[in-house]
Amino acid sequence: xxxxxxxxxxxxxxxxxxxxxxxxxxDDVPDxxxxxxxxxxxxAVDPTDGKVVSPVDGEIVQVFPTNHAVGIKTxxxxxxxxxxGLETVSMEGEGFEGHVKQGDKVKTGDPLVTFDKDLxxxxxxxxxxxVVITNYxxxxxxxxxxxxxxxxxxxxxIATVTVK
Numbered sequence: 001x002x003x004x005x006x007x008x009x010x011x012x013x014x015x016x017x018x019x020x021x022x023x024x025x026x027d028d029v030p031d032x033x034x035x036x037x038x039x040x041x042x043x044a045v046d047p048t049d050g051k052v053v054s055p056v057d058g059e060i061v062q063v064f065p066t067n068h069a070v071g072i073k074t075x076x077x078x079x080x081x082x083x084x085g086l087e088t089v090s091m092e093g094e095g096f097e098g099h100v101k102q103g104d105k106v107k108t109g110d111p112l113v114t115f116d117k118d119l120x121x122x123x124x125x126x127x128x129x130x131v132v133i134t135n136y137x138x139x140x141x142x143x144x145x146x147x148x149x150x151x152x153x154x155x156x157x158i159a160t161v162t163v164k
Contacts, residue, residue: 011141013074015159016108017151018055018082019129021047023158024147026130031086034130039081042132043145043158050117053154054106055131056080064089067096070112071134076163079135084115086125095119109154131158139163 017023022045029035029044054072061079062071068088072080084096095116100106120127133140142162151158 011076011163013056013076013078013161013163014157015055015080015131015161017045017153017156017158018052018112018131019045019047019151020049020051020153021045021151022149023145023151023156024128025145026132029086029128029130030126034083034086034132037136039083039130040132040134040136041140041143042080042130042136043147044128044130045151045158046128047117050115050120051111051153052082052084052113052115052129054108054110054112055082055158057107058105060100060102060104060106063098063100063102066091066093067098067113067115068093070098070100072106074163077135078133078139078161078163081130081132081134082112083130083132084113085120085127085129088120088124091120091123094123133161
């Protein structure tokens with residue numbers, strides 16, 4: 001009711017890097033599920049360490065039992081998936097420690113998962129971490145990526161999204 005009286009809600013969402021590292025295009029992810037945008041559109045981070053934080057304010061809607069991926073829904077309906085590494089589900093949770101559960105409310109920069117980067121590099125296909133908007137077609141009217149060589153987890157804006 002107040003939004004109708006005092007103006008419309010903010011439709012812009014800033015997605016910050018969930019990891020320290022280099023921000024790259026999804027085209028650079030060596031996995032067709034992500035590079036061909038089968039899960040949605042976004043970008044990826046090639047991490048320098050194993051600390052993953054929330055890229056947005058929202059609610060945890062999914063934490064995979066292996067802690068290799070976390071889904072977050074923002075208040076204005078954007079669904080953001082952080083998928084740590086490629087083919088990491090086969091590690092069955094080894095080297096991953098989750099810090100959130102489904103239903104938790106998170107703020108940008110809150111810890112989500114820590115993982116052993118070296119172990120992932122050894123046992124999985126890659127450590128590169130896609131950050132994907134899984135409801136892109138339904139929710140996004142514009143998406144602007146911000147690529148950088150040295151993103152800081154919880155601080156560096158890596159994308160600006162306008163929600164439909």
